[in-house]
Amino acid sequence: MSAPAAAPAGTPRVGRLERAAIAGVMSRELTVFRHYWPSTTFSSVVQPTIYLLAFGLGFGALVSRIGGLSYVQFVGTGTVATAVLFSSAFPGMFGGFVRRKFQRTYDALLAAPVDVEELVTAEVSAIALKAGLYGVAPLLVAIVFGLDPAWGMLLVPVIGVITGFGFAAFGVMLSGMVESIDAFSYVNSAVITPLFLLAGSFFPIDRLPEWAQVAAWFNPLYSCVELVRHASFGFGTDDLAHLGILIGFALVMWRLAIRAMASKLID
């Protein structure tokens, strides 16, 4: 007759959301990032910069001022949200899918003392930190083209991290829901593109029909744009609401991402 062995005395306590597990998964992200940062940085910085130059210099010649801002100032601050979106939602979607399905990295990590909650939290946090960093790039380019630096801009990386956390979790959630990587084409066309076009990055929301203005409040990217503009040119009365929307979006997406991933990774 055998009995289960007793757990040895001194076994480290393991609970939920352990720092060691999250830091361990993030250390993997950092190690991988050290290998591919040039290509990621290039795409994350150049793409929004092209938008900035195309819209800023193109439309800038046609549009004099919007809400008291030059068009370069308007677009320079607005494109931060685009950079954050692209460098968080896409890595969450495609990276999450590749690591789950093709590379089976998540299987490897879950065989170690890491649970799905920690895995998703670490993955999303790592992406959010990068998004916060990359979000600053358009701002720096805009400064070169005439945007005045302001102390409030130091908060932009923080706004980028919070926004990036929500959209990274959104991407990871989708990567845990789809069966084929091709399905992201639908998401890109039907969700991502409308979100970034109707965020107030390139044209003001208050020129849109009233229903679209109301809908914009349900677009977290609009809140990101507003917060970045207000951090650059002066905060307003709505900013706590915008911050609340971003934090709420991040929390809801985080839990949904954990649920979606758990359903795929744990049989």
Next chain:
Amino acid sequence: MTESAISIHGAVKRFGAITAVDHLDLEVAPGVCFGLLGPNGAGKSTTMRLLTAQAIADEGDIHVLGHRLPSESKAARLAMGVVPQLDNLDVELTARENLAVFAWLYRVPRGERRDAVDRALGLARLAHRADTPVNELSGGMRRRLLIARGLVHTPRLVLLDEPTVGLDPQVRQELWSLIDGLRVEGVTVLMSTHYIEEAERLADTVAIMAEGSVVAEGRPAELVFTHAGREVVEVYGPPARLAEVQAEAEAAGHATRRTGPAIAVLRAEDLDGRVPEGAQRRAASLEDVFVLLTGEEADG
């Protein structure tokens, strides 16, 4: 009363209409190499996933190293190493970087991580390729690195899921030597395989699985003696002759099995003077038992 490293009672795991693990009972004593032998689809890999809580049993009790699963699975995983059947290394990273990440995940203290990684690299004889990206390593080296990754924290229990599947014989021999070294050091090893020779050479105890449950368990020699006797005779000939030998042997109460172009009659030592003409005698093997109990042809 001995304490089991792994204790599974009545485990059931269903995937829709398919029952992958069907009322499985398994006890693995500490310090042994325990072989789970079975054909593809027998439930070996699902059993492995149950032990890491990557699959949750629908019924039954599972304890690993004294921890009840799935509620205490993280604590159990902290003390065990897992070597998966499919390569899931980070291919962009070097061998050393792969191990360093897992040393962190397995809570190896910061000051000891480098030594732990070096020790694991040495164990897998990969020290000279430590800084080579994984996608430049050979298949055998990648397998050894997977094993090293499962050992980087010196676990008390190692789960090896088909550790040598798809590898050439020379690499397989190297890995057998590595696995045998673990047993010598007192690490408990649970190894799933569908290679008979692997189970025979490495396992102290073998459990043969079929359709999700254990159909026989014991030391390899005991299993052979209990189910196939000491000797087997093989008769070669045209199909009609083989059918005739099979019918006669089964009428006399002897189990038989097809072995390619021949028919094998088990427990031939009891045939006395009734050995078929032209029959060739050989020692009974674990393969005879495997085929007899699972109805499937075995891999070498």
